[in-house]
Amino acid sequence: MTLILTLLAVVAFIVFATAKLKMHPFLTLLLATFMAAFAFGLPAADIAKTITSGFGGILGYIGLVIVLGTIIGTILEKSGAAITLADVVIRVLGQRFPNLTMSIIGYIVSIPVFCDSGFVILNSLKQSLANRMKVSSVAMSVALATGLYATHTFVPPTPGPIAAAGNLGLEAHLGLVIVIGLFLAAIAALAGLWWANRFAGVEPDGEGAQELTAQAEQYETLKASYGELPKPLPAFAPILVPILLICLGSIANFPSKPFGEEVIWQVLNFLGQPLNALMIGLFLSLGLLKSGDRLKEFSDRISQGLVIAAPILLITGAGGAFGAVIKATPIGDFLGSSLSALGIGIFMPFVVAAALKSAQGSSTVALVATSALVAPMLGDIGLGTEMGRVLTVMAIGAGAMTVSHANDSFFWVVTQFSRMSVSQAYRAQTMATAVQGCTAMALVYILSLFLL
Template structure:
């Protein structure tokens, strides 16, 4: 099969996968594997080669990023269970002040969601939101939207959240997570800015149950902090996140400055994502010991593996789909039409990710699946190569574009939509005016910014 028939087959395969996940409630792993197998047969990959293609696509993901995803998620669990996430939130409030509670909630969410899933992060921080709202009498809706937006932004853009880690590994830049972290922080800026202004805007037009009742029985901010007991100190709370970033920065600095000898070897070793996150985990263990919860480490690890397992398998299944696409001749056809595709460029992964996000609800599934479709920038037969995204910087921008698409949009099929609306005391119809609309604005603003960056950097 070749030519336009190949492209039509690809589109039909993606459509079937989306319907299977969103309408037929097929597990994303099974949907991806099933579509990959059928697609491989339909496009004419020799039957004897299909098992090898599937196996290499699946195992390649585990060998490149599996351990990194597990370590990052485990650090997030430790921060959540020890109260370190709350300590980070309290530090943000002290830094920003209580006169701008919506800004404090947004930055608080952005920081906490770097290692912690946004759903869990919202549940952890919601008592602080309510306490600050009671103390400041600020709009509950504005603070809810700001918190949701801050959490969501780092959830899709910044490792060690599993989605961005998985995308970086699949696209061939798993060894340069520091660059992904830095650019993720930069790309977060327009998302946070537009969300801040929209939160203030919609907070004056939509009222939640908290706004109507004034929530007179809730704890105030100071009493809430006391109720959690002794929180970890600032360094111990921040170290499991900050130390790995500094380690990766050291590795990048050694490469940039051309260091040689034992110093270079040691810097590269410490700066590799697996070792850097292992160091972060060691600081997490110290945090557990300081908090008197070291006995819970085994159960925390078990719980984390239960959460991370599905993500790893879905990511690996996305790698299988990408391998089938690379082996089927799609890229050759696209290379023949490179002039037309160059006009799409960095917008292609954004559109695929946005379609997947809106159709099936999960940002992580949208990120990992889109990354699998794109393939590695190092492989000449990948979609990345066909779109001319064949440099490390182009791969990092592609991770960002995929993340922006995975924001767009959060609605009724997204568990996070219900977390935000229910904990925020809003009706479902208000959720569309707040959560859905702010994620649409954030995704579009982020993508425009990414496109502008690509004009200067690529």
């Protein structure tokens, strides 16, 4: 019981420090790591070594993947490729189902681009369509936001799911994480769309709602600011090619060896490794650069991507250090056996992630911290297999979207750009993320009945 109370105190510190004291998650996780090491009686001489090895270990596996994925997303955002992706979806689906169209656009764009940035980029497009088709901008805002949110929490190369997969030892099986993540994200997006449609007759009631028509008119100006937009093939290639290669690499390494073990297997095994696949995606993104001095523009995009990636890397590394300390103490075995007796299994990582997300606001922090916490105990609760770890990532992702409210920056992006009042945003956006998370978790549980 003392071990559990100690762990709860450490988790409570993480929540309190990030949510109330507004401390940076990196420092919070690092302090929590030292607290856990001393509280659980780790030998003083081993503490620094355990922390540094845990920090470096996770970044050695996944750090460069996070950096490359972030740089690709930055290039897609700054080049106008995200606008091209949205326009292609509109042309394919037409304008008959505007909310579905916005949900699909968000689902695609948020794979490489952060959901906050994605909403800002696509907001004027959303409002333009809402005005053109005389439909509720509240419903379209929630449809776009939940579409963005779905892939943000489930699908690599978004940093949160990548970090969680790395903490759970799945860096060699990202293809499987991507495939199942895309499926779960699609269901979560549909759940968010269902909730969005409940607001089909509702207009925003926040300050500045009358300005939305002017916002819509800015879409053409926004498009014009990018100059000539990228063509669809170059815009999609940096996203789809790496995902396809990673998936093929995972298939090539199935026990049945469907591609044999000769040249084809060697090629797919090499190209399907996440680092190699994303390097190819980065080279493909070079075609999106369009200034006279492409080398300078490329350097600028790398610098911008590194600024975005740096805090994510630090938080991920601190999460790895936290996990290493937990693994070095007896709490993993004890908590694993205790939870096994309770029989909550796959729901445990969901509950922990949901508690962390709802308390401190960041989905990435919830994904990193929860995966580091539960990694040492997966074997004891029946989730130690490859598929068990993949479903654990999905359960954590479901928790990490439950729920987005006032302590989440994405909540305020959606609220302010959509001109919703806080109370309206709670009813529309916050409840939508609750529906998404619970629906996704229910599906994870159903999958676990057949796959574990």
